[in-house]
């Protein structure tokens with residue numbers, strides 16, 4: 001069976017890591033890197049509306065601080081009512097310190113993940129069962145922390161589509177990994193299932209439709225950021241730019257639906273796989 005999941009990382013607008021600082025900053029606007037949330041808020045509204053329109057249940061990985069800020073500007077609980085709520089950290093911290101050079105102890109990683117879960121539950125009424133690390137930076141310690149706390153899955157790693165198959169798998173500590181996919185584009189270059197380059201104007205929906213045609217079995221996870229349909233690293237996209245990006249996302253999802261690919265949330269997919277084992 002060909003399954004897919006549409007996942008949205010809901011975090012601070014155009015976020016960037018900064019050396020020596022745990023929280024993410026935002027792409028400078030007139031020299032100001034203070035976290036902003038307006039693009040993330042608007043993009044979340046548009047993407048949730050699109051998924052509802054297509055009858056697709058998505059998985060939204062919430063950065064807790066971003067979710068808190070968004071909830072002051074939009075009806076977060078209602079927007080996510082039909083979708084899965086998962087965790088994307090507290091303030092978009094680099095848990096492995098690969099970019100920020102700030103080492104976090106396993107205890108600190110655990111506290112951060114617990115604080116995020118508590119805030120997400122307070123805002124949405126639901127406890128996250130899944131996690132995607134900011135910058136997709138995970139290591140064994142992060143996976144250990146998640147497994148210890150009873151999380152069902154992590155979705156931070158990337159896996160090649162092999163023999164026309166891509167799927168979830170068990171990590172040694174019992175946690176399930178739901179990896180993002182990597183295929184080969186028409187020019188023979190790697191292409192990731194994260195839609196980032198499309199929002200930056202470097203790829204077209206056709207590239208991702210080509211990627212969708214590379215598997216016959218398993219689960220392919222598409223990913224984006226809520227803010228990325230409103231602004232990119234070049235600046236705000238403007239009304240027509242946003243409309244274009246929303247049309248792009250719709251074109252990919254409609255093509256997948258037309259091909260008979262079945263969409264579901266990651267928690268449902270993980271749950272079903274466990275029952276079938």
Ligand SMILES: [Zn+2]
Nearest residue numbers: 009011134135
């Ligand atoms: Zn993120």
